[in-house]
Structure formats: structure tokens, C-alpha cells
Amino acid sequence: MAAGCGSEIGAPVGSAHATEGIRIAAPAKAIVEPKAQQVAVFAGGCFWGVEAVFERVKGVTRVEPGYSGDTKATADYDLVSAGRTKHAESVRVFYNPALVSYNDLLHIFFSVAHDPTQINRQGPDRGAQYRTAIFPVNDGQRVAAQAYIAQLDKAAYWKKPIVTTIEPLSFFPAESYHQDFMAKNPQHPYILQWDKPKIANLNRLFANRVR
Template structure:
């Protein structure tokens, strides 16, 4: 994450329609998992920690090998990993499709290729890592739907990469937005995203974020 105060602040959220195709039915019990990448994981995690029905949101790395799943390696842009967030959610409260709507609308700008805000490189790409064939179907359909509706000023660059393993990031990256609300990078790039969530998705917003437990040891 690079702080460059000459760059503009986070974009305004974009009002977009909900996906036409969503999960067929929520399971009777149990949580589901989604993995999404959209630039620096601090902001993406911070947004989804404020979504009702999200049970946990963990920053991490997805797309590369386990031995490269560390910040110093991923930062080179050569590992195949993307900074990503693993979201555990209750589908009876929030659907996978609603998570994708929030992801495309306020969590990042899906029209940017391998960059978000002041950060650039493949590790900051816009990517959906579907955990099931149904999630892949929903994501593919939604990207096509948004493209046909021309809700963004440019083409969506989001990729869909199934079959990738998520690895949790170091403890010091977890809950970063909540723990560091006055950190300049957070103020400029990420707090506006949470405000956009509150404004555009008031029924899905919760004031108190769900935090990710971390060990007492320092990574």
C-alpha cells in the first residue's frame, strides 16, 4: 500500500442493480464462504466487516503458492497472489449476489486493470475467486449483466479464478481499517468506501464491524 496524497480519494460508490441471478436457495443452516480481491485488502475487509450477515472477513492472499503467501513476497507482484478477503457469511441474512453487488458498487473500482487508488500491480487486481460452481455462475452472469447495462464508464476488468486457495495474511493486516481510522492511507482511500456502503446500502450496513480474531504474537 502506497500513500500518495497527490492521487484522488476513493471514488464515489456507483449505484448498480442487484444481480438477476442469485443463489437458488439459502441452506437450512450453516455459513458460506466468498473470496474477493479488489485492491488493498484493508479497505475491502473494512467494507465487508460492516455488512449485516457477514460473520467474519479476513485479509489474505489468493492465487499463488502457499510458500509465497506473505506480504513481502506478494508485494513484488510476481507470485500470482492477489490481496484478497475471505468472507464468511450467513446466506439467510445476506446472499452471495448481494455481496457481489456491494463489491462492485462500493468496495473497489472494477474497471481498473491491476490497480486501485495509489496501488498498482497484479496483486491489486480485481478478481472473484468462486468457491463453488454456483458462485462462478452467479459471478459470470452478473459481470455480463452489468456490462450490458453500461453502469460503469468503462469495461469491467474483473477476472474469475476458480480453484484457488486462500491464505490468511499476517496479523498486523487484520482489522487495519478499524484499528487505524486516522492513518492517512485509510482516511483518503478506504473510509469513503465505508461511508458509501452506509449511503447506498443502508439496509445492509451495520455500525459495529465484526472483527477478525488474531493471535497475541506479532508476525
């Protein structure tokens, strides 16, 4: 088993600042979704914290860490974390659109799950495997993501431009020891430094959407 997010770069855990949540407007463009369970795929750095954020959202039924952007043959943590593939660490979110919409997930993704202005990095983790990306499962999601990025860029909430890419859908589940990582390892140093603050920001900014 690899040592975990951040280990491959040899940087001390305290070498950067945890991502701060930011209060931003929700997507202005409405989205129409089927009533049945839907799926969304996001990449925003180490999948442990992104998974933990979405797991706490009302209407989300399951979250899987995994890999997106390359083939099944290269969907291996040792290869991905070493930057030897085109994959990004990602999460697949299963949700009930009657309780939480894709737009709601986008709002949370950009607000608290990661920093969308960092190019090929998040926190202490560096490399294209930690890029900010969205992998729409249908045209409706693609249009919604494009519209929201344009809306946020125009509003200029951040000092730097958003670098989130919209890429063709692919997803391969990560190894079993990555699933529910925060729940299983609440005192892990990386979790305490980088991911617990995301949960605090979620509770602060989206109290009405937390389980």
C-alpha cells in the first residue's frame, strides 16, 4: 500500500495552507435532470477529502474514489500518484436529484472541495494527477459545468482564473483501502491537516445541505 496523498513529493505536511472555503453564488442557469439516481464525476486533488465532503451532503447516496482520464490498465494508485499516467484522482458521486441537484454539487465542489485556481496541484500535492477537472456523464452536465465556470470567472471571486478542465468521461474505482478513507482513518496526519478543514467549511457554508 502506498503511503498516501502527499507522500510522493517529499514535502512536509505543514508546507502549505489548507484550502479555505469561499462563499460564492450558486449556479444561475437551471438544470433539468431525470428523477432516477444520477452520477457525477469530479477531480479536485487527493480523492480522500473530496470523497469526505460529498459523503456528507444530503441526497448523496454513495461516493467512490477512483481515477479518470486514462485507461483501466493504468488505473493503479502507485502509477497514478507517481504521475506516470494521464489519470486524475477523482470521485464518482451517486445522488438523488430530488434532494440535491448537479448544480448543487457544482456549488459545493467549487466552494469547499478544492481550489479551482491551482494548476496541476492541490495543497501539498503536485502533478497533473491532482488537477481540477469535471467529467460530465451527459450533455446536460457538460452545459451546466461550462455555464457555471463562465459565471464564476465573470464574478472574479478568486484573484487567479479558474483552471478547471471539462474532460471526456472515464472512471475506474480506486483500491479498496482508499474507499471511505477519512471515516476509517480520522486521525491520519494528512486528513487532519488538509481534509478536516474542508468539512468545517462545508458545515459553515452549507449547513442546510449537510446530513
